[in-house]
Amino acid sequence: MQQGPGTTRVAVAGATGRMGRLASRIVEETDGFELVASLGSSSELDEMVGADLLVEFTLPQVSPRLVEFAVDHGIRVLVGTSGWSSERVESLRSRVDKASGGVLIVPNFSIGSVIASSISAMAARYFDSIEIVEAHHAGKIDSPSGTAVRTAELIGAARSELGPVAAPHADQRARGQQVASIPIHSLRLQGVHAKQDVLFGGTGEVLTISHETLAPTAYEAGIRIALQAARTTRGVSVGLDRLLDLRPAPVKDAGTSRPPGGETSGQAATATTP
Numbered sequence: 001m002q003q004g005p006g007t008t009r010v011a012v013a014g015a016t017g018r019m020g021r022l023a024s025r026i027v028e029e030t031d032g033f034e035l036v037a038s039l040g041s042s043s044e045l046d047e048m049v050g051a052d053l054l055v056e057f058t059l060p061q062v063s064p065r066l067v068e069f070a071v072d073h074g075i076r077v078l079v080g081t082s083g084w085s086s087e088r089v090e091s092l093r094s095r096v097d098k099a100s101g102g103v104l105i106v107p108n109f110s111i112g113s114v115i116a117s118s119i120s121a122m123a124a125r126y127f128d129s130i131e132i133v134e135a136h137h138a139g140k141i142d143s144p145s146g147t148a149v150r151t152a153e154l155i156g157a158a159r160s161e162l163g164p165v166a167a168p169h170a171d172q173r174a175r176g177q178q179v180a181s182i183p184i185h186s187l188r189l190q191g192v193h194a195k196q197d198v199l200f201g202g203t204g205e206v207l208t209i210s211h212e213t214l215a216p217t218a219y220e221a222g223i224r225i226a227l228q229a230a231r232t233t234r235g236v237s238v239g240l241d242r243l244l245d246l247r248p249a250p251v252k253d254a255g256t257s258r259p260p261g262g263e264t265s266g267q268a269a270t271a272t273t274p
């Protein structure tokens with residue numbers, strides 16, 4: 001794309017990978033952005049110097065080093081790599097604030113996945129029994145997925161007044177890894193791209209919120225939205241949800257928002273109505 005006075009100069013880390021190649025193509029196709037550096041595993045970190053924005057899709061164990069280097073050199077960052085738990089995010093905040101920098105971390109660029117996680121957070125107060133099953137292609141080396149961690153953290157935050165979910169026998173390995181008390185079960189299977197089910201067990205019912213990514217093209221719209229936001233982002237923020245207007249459309253004569261039949265659905269005895 002043409003370079004102009006308002007052009008954002010972009011370095012892509014992980015540019016040889018699946019997501020990095022996709023992000024590089026989008027940067028090249030988008031007015032107002034210019035791809036100035038493509039970093040792989042053998043690149044020197046200072047190859048990104050001179051960029052305004054680092055787009056980062058590497059490995060969970062590599063990502064913090066790249067992000068910190070960018071922040072210290074006045075480069076804003078859009079992070080797509082998995083592994084940014086809430087602890088890792090918190091440890092970055094003071095560094096970013098000190099540098100007056102900006103880091104936008106997006107665990108999942110798929111719009112459908114972001115909506116599924118938000119609906120899961122909405123349902124969280126009505127069920128005490130909640131588990132996540134995520135499946136990814138066999139080449140994904142980290143687990144649980146960043147999306148599953150983000151979903152569990154959103155559910156945990158939505159239930160902050162209710163406390164942990166009921167997760168019996170969670171000390172047994174086959175019961176999954178708990179994040180915000182919610183067991184996450186990770187499958188790594190040939191033939192799958194990315195899939196996540198959030199299961200809510202209630203009294204005589206199970207609600208499943210399911211999302212499947214069928215092809216990497218699912219990430220394109222979210223990457224475009226995030227690129228625009230990342231060029232001016234300040235501080236550290238997480239998630240595409242805050243960039244989308246996820247409020248339900250107003251319904252005429254919708255009446256009360258309380259569930260029918262009483263104060264709550266009756267599944268989580270102490271839940272408050274929204």
Ligand SMILES: NC(=O)c1ccc[n+]([C@@H]2O[C@H](COP(=O)([O-])OP(=O)(O)OC[C@H]3O[C@@H](n4cnc5c(N)ncnc54)[C@H](OP(=O)(O)O)[C@@H]3O)[C@@H](O)[C@H]2O)c1
Pocket residue numbers: 013014015016017018019020039040041042057058059060062079080081082083106107108109110140219
């Ligand atoms: N946020 C989302 O929506 C989303 C969606 C899908 C995936 N992801 C995440 O994005 C990340 C990348 O996924 P992918 O499928 O693109 O992986 P991939 O195809 O395996 O690519 C990994 C990239 O990281 C680079 N790399 C490896 N070691 C490095 C090092 N020490 N220093 C710098 N770069 C290094 C590789 O470079 P070489 O080729 O030189 O080895 C390659 O370019 C993963 O964490 C994945 O979970 C996020």
